[in-house]
Amino acid sequence: xxxxxxxxxxxxxxxxxxxxxxxxxxxxxxxxxxxxxxxxxxxxxxxxxxxxxxxxxxxxxxxxxxxxxxxxxxxxxxxxxxxxxxxxxxxxxxxxxxxxxxxxxxxxxxxxxxxxxxxxxxxxxxxxxxxxxxxxxxxxxxxxxxxxxxxxxxxxxxxxxxxxxxxxxxxxxxxxxxxxxxxxxxxxxxxxxxxxxxxxxxxxxxxxxxxxxxxxxxxxxxxxxxxxxxxxxxxxxxxxxxxxxxxxxxxxxxxxxxxxxxxxxxxxxxxxxxxxxxxxxxxxxxxxxxxxxxxxxxxxxxxxxxxxxxxxxxxxxxxxxxxxxxxxxxxxxxxxxxxxxxxxxxxxxxxxxxxxxxxxxxxxxxxxxxxxxxxxxxxxxxxxxxxxxxxxxxxxxxxxxxxxxxxxxxxxxxxxxxxxxxxxxxxxxxxxxxxxxxxxxxxxxxxxxxxxxxxxxxxxxxxxxxxx
Numbered sequence: 001x002x003x004x005x006x007x008x009x010x011x012x013x014x015x016x017x018x019x020x021x022x023x024x025x026x027x028x029x030x031x032x033x034x035x036x037x038x039x040x041x042x043x044x045x046x047x048x049x050x051x052x053x054x055x056x057x058x059x060x061x062x063x064x065x066x067x068x069x070x071x072x073x074x075x076x077x078x079x080x081x082x083x084x085x086x087x088x089x090x091x092x093x094x095x096x097x098x099x100x101x102x103x104x105x106x107x108x109x110x111x112x113x114x115x116x117x118x119x120x121x122x123x124x125x126x127x128x129x130x131x132x133x134x135x136x137x138x139x140x141x142x143x144x145x146x147x148x149x150x151x152x153x154x155x156x157x158x159x160x161x162x163x164x165x166x167x168x169x170x171x172x173x174x175x176x177x178x179x180x181x182x183x184x185x186x187x188x189x190x191x192x193x194x195x196x197x198x199x200x201x202x203x204x205x206x207x208x209x210x211x212x213x214x215x216x217x218x219x220x221x222x223x224x225x226x227x228x229x230x231x232x233x234x235x236x237x238x239x240x241x242x243x244x245x246x247x248x249x250x251x252x253x254x255x256x257x258x259x260x261x262x263x264x265x266x267x268x269x270x271x272x273x274x275x276x277x278x279x280x281x282x283x284x285x286x287x288x289x290x291x292x293x294x295x296x297x298x299x300x301x302x303x304x305x306x307x308x309x310x311x312x313x314x315x316x317x318x319x320x321x322x323x324x325x326x327x328x329x330x331x332x333x334x335x336x337x338x339x340x341x342x343x344x345x346x347x348x349x350x351x352x353x354x355x356x357x358x359x360x361x362x363x364x365x366x367x368x369x370x371x372x373x374x375x376x377x378x379x380x381x382x383x384x385x386x387x388x389x390x391x392x393x394x395x396x397x398x399x400x401x402x403x404x405x406x407x408x409x410x411x412x413x414x415x416x417x418x419x420x421x422x423x424x425x426x427x428x429x430x431x432x433x434x435x436x437x438x439x440x441x442x443x444x445x446x447x448x449x450x451x452x453x454x455x456x457x458x459x460x461x462x463x464x465x466x467x468x
Contacts, residue, residue, distance in 0.1 A: 025294075025295035025296050025297075025298055025308045025309050025310065025311070026054065026055060026295070026296075026309075026310040026311070027053075027054075027055070027292055027295055027296060027310075027311055027312075027313065027346055027347075028053065028054070028055030028056055028057060028075075028077075028310065028311070028312040028313070029048065029053055029055070029056055029057070029312060029313050029315070029316045029333070029346075030056075030057045030058075030059075030264075030265060030312050030313065030314045030315045030316065031044065031048075031056050031057065031058050031059075031065070031315070031316045031317075032059055032314075032315045032316070032317070032319050032322075033058075033059070033062070033065075033319070034319040034321045034322045035317065035318075035319040035320045035321050035322075035336065036320065036321055037320060037336040038317055038319075038336050039336065039338060040064075040068075041062070041064040041065045041067070041068035042068045043338070044065075044068070044316070045068045045069055045072050045074070047316075047334070047338055048072075048074060048316075049072060049074070051346050051347075052346055052347035052349070052350070053074065053346060054073075054074060054075060055074065055075045055076075055077070055113075055310070055312065056069070056074055056075075056076055056077070056316075057076075057077040057079075057116070057264060057312045058076065058077070058078055058079060059079045059081070059119065060078070060079055060081060061078050061079070061080075061101075061102035061103075066078070066102075066105075066106045066110050067106070067110075069106075069110045069111075070106065070109040070110045071109055072110075072111075073111065074111065075111045075112075075113040076110060076111055076112045076113060077112075077113060077114045077115070077116055077264070077312075078102065078103065078112055078114075078115055078116070079115070079116045079117075079118075079119060080098065080102075080115060080116070080117045080118065080135070080139065081118070081119070082118045082119060082121060082124050082126065082128050083126070083128075084098070084135075085117070085118050085121070085128045085131040085132060085135045086128065086131050088117070088131070088134075088135035088138055088139060089131035089132075089134035089135040089138065090131075090134075091138075092138045092141060092142075094138075095135070095138035095139045095141070095142045096138075096141075096142040096145065098139070098142070099139060099142035099143060099146060099148075100142075100146075103115070103143075103146075103148065103152070104146050104148070107148065107152070108151075112152055113151070113152060113153065114152060114153045114154065114155065114195075115139060115143075115152060115153075115154050115155075116155060116156060116157055116198060116264065117132065117135050117136045117139055117154055117155070117156045118132055118135070118156045118157075119156075119157050120157060120158065120159045120200060121156060121158075122158060122159065122161070122162050122175075122178060122182075123159055123161055129178075129181070129182055130181070130182075132156060132182055132186065133182060133185045133186050133189060136154050136155075136156060136186070136189055137189060139154055140154050140189075140193060149193070153193065153194070153195040153196065154189075154193065154195055155190060155195050155196060155197060155198040155262070156186065156198060157198040157199065157200050157264040157265065158197070158198065158199055158200065159200050160199070160200070160201060160202070160243060160246075160247070162174055162175060162178060162183075163175065163246060163247065163250055164176060165246075166243065166246040167242075167246070168229040168230055168231050168242075169229050169231075169232075169234075169236065169242045169243075169245040169246045169249055169303065170229050170230075170231030170232040170234075170245075170249055170303075171231055171246075171249065172245070172246030172247060172248070172249030172250040172253070173249070173250050173253050174250045174253075174254070179254065183254070184254065187251070187254065187256045187259055190259055191256065191258065191259060196259065196260040196261055196262050197247070197251070197259050197260070197261050197262070198261075198262050198263075198264040199244070199247055199261055199262070199263055199264065200263075200264055200265035200266070200314075201240065201243050201244060201247075201263050201265070201266045202265070202266060202267065203219050203238075203239040203240050203243060203266075203268075203287070204219070204267070204268045204269065204278060204279070204287070204327075206219075206239060206243070207219040207239065207277070207278050208276055208277050208278055208279075211277045211278060214239065216278065216283070218236075218237070218238060218239055219238075219239045219278070219287070220268075220283060220286040220287050220290060220356075221237075221238045221240070221286070221287065221290030221291060221293075221294055221356075222286065222290065222356065223379065223452045224237060224452075226451070227242070229242075229302075232303070234302040234303065234386070235302065235451070236302060237451060237452075238294070240266065240291065240294075241301045241302060244261065244263070244301050244309070245301045245302060245303040245304070247261065248261070248301065248303050248304055249303065260307065261307075261309065262309070262310045262311075262312075263309055263310070263311040263312065264312050265312060265314040266291065266311060266312070266313065266314060267284075267287070267288065267313055267314035267315060267331045268283055268284040268286075268287035268288060268331070269284060269326075269327035269328075269330045269331050270284040270285075270318075270330050270331075270332075270341050270342065271326055271327065271330035272325065272326050272327035272330065273325050273326045273327070275325075276325060276326065276327050279326075279327050279330070281341065281342050282342075284331075284341070284342060285342035285343070285344055285356075286356050288313055288333070288344050289344035289345065289354060289356055290356055291311065291313075292313075292344060292345055292346060292351070293345075293351055293354060293445075295308075295309055295310075295311050296347070296348050296351060297351070297445055297447055297448075298447045298448065299391075299445075299447045299448020299449070300448065302386060305386055305387065305388065305448065306388065313333065314331050315331045315332050315333070316332060316333060316334060317332040317333075317334050317335070317336055318330050318331070318332035318334075318335055318336065318341065319331075319332065320336075355440070378456075378466055379439055379444075379452050379453065380431050380434070380452070380453050380456060380457055380464050380466070381427075381430045381431045381433070381434035381435075381439075381443070381444035381450050381451070381452060381453075382427040382430065382431065382450065382451065382453055382457050382464070383395075383396075383422075383423045383424075383426035383427045383430055383449060383450055384448070384449055384450060384451055385423055387448065387449040387450075389422060391447060391448075391449055392422055392423070392426050392449050393422060393426075395426065395430070395446040395447060395449045395450070396422070396425060396426040396429050396430075398446075399426075399429040399430055399432070399433045399446070400429050403429075403433045404433070404436060405429045405430070405432035405433040405436065406432045406436075407425075407428070407429050407432065409428060409462070410424075410425045410428045410429070415462060416428055416459070416460070416462035418460050419459055419460045424459040424460070426449070426450075427457060427459065427464065428459070428462075428464060430444060430446060430449075430450045431457075431464045431465070432465075434450075435465065435466070
């Protein structure tokens with residue numbers, strides 16, 4: 001009876017852990033249409049549904065697209081383009097008419113969940129920044145008149161170029177010339193309306209410009225030694241998390257710790273010019289596939305470990321009419337004929353069979369300065385001291401139960417029971433699971449509660465084993 005009770009408890013913890021994980025993060029896709037060879041909107045929505053996509057973001061309010069989305073159960077973010085900001089800011093009647101024509105005409109059968117007012121306005125060459133907040137307010141007032149304001153949120157995607165400092169993450173700050181005129185008023189609006197900051201984040205561009213000092217594994221969510229932020233002591237294992245935390249740090253510096261974030265664009269090109277370092281099919285597959293796993297498995301960033309993210313991949317298709325370097329036309333997950341550029345999962349179900357292609361140097365990891373650290377091909381999995389206790393306990397129970405880890409040595413009276421701490425016990429359990437899985441990619445994560453190390457850990461008199 002006691003064994004049955006323990007098994008039921010382990011199952012409950014396991015179910016609780018992975019139920020929360022399944023609901024933790026969300027993946028959406030940007031449906032751009034700067035091309036002359038894309039499928040019809042009806043075919044596109046069928047493609048999205050076939051891939052299990054639950055969220056889509058568009059860059060306008062095209063009637064054919066919004067009609068095709070009707071009844072699809074796909075949540076939609078629509079866009080009021082930059083060129084309409086002036087009218088929306090200066091004329092409340094224009095904002096009302098725009099909402100009436102482009103939102104009210106389709107909602108709720110088309111599940112519009114948010115409106116992106118403008119896009120990367122701070123770098124718009126037409127100098128529309130000064131109209132942004134007024135436009136957001138007028139669109140919101142229009143939503144109020146239709147009684148949609150509790151269901152549809154308003155924000156505006158900002159690029160990382162809005163930051164004055166982004167490295168290290170703890171030093172994140174907004175550009176000083178933007179803070180008083182637009183950043184603070186926008187953040188006040190987001191706070192008052194219960195909305196969130198939209199951020200476009202592209203580790204590819206940082207890697208491309210700094211490939212001599214940024215590890216490719218670090219940029220692609222692969223196993224790596226991590227980078228310690230000297231400002232707060234937190235260790236980062238992905239450039240994406242470091243960039244997101246730079247924005248969170250910038251928010252904190254202005255006392256807006258309560259503002260949440262949605263990543264409205266991120267991606268990696270499958271092709272680029274000769275000078276575009278890192279643009280390849282393999283790297284794009286690794287970045288987007290590992291990102292999907294990172295988001296859907298759950299867990300926040302090192303700075304905000306409790307905040308799961310909604311992330312929109314850029315983009316659904318390769319768009320042949322986009323200007324600029326070759327990479328701009330090769331961010332798509334699909335070719336216009338609906339064939340996949342590369343195969344990655346977009347759902348929790350798909351993650352069950354996902355394995356990233358390993359780095360070329362399997363037994364080595366690049367350091368932040370581009371050198372090599374010989375790790376002899378051996379790694380261990382340990383618990384993160386930053387993880388929340390409840391999350392860590394649930395992950396420990398899963399590993400020792402359904403996960404099949406050998407936890408006999410950490411039972412009372414056994415050789416490695418002491419030190420009797422949650423972190424030490426979880427580390428033994430996580431490492432056992434990790435080694436049993438052949439140190440497979442993704443087997444040391446536990447919703448962000450664990451990470452890889454390259455030196456054999458020791459807790460008290462017990463060293464973590466190298467093989468199971």
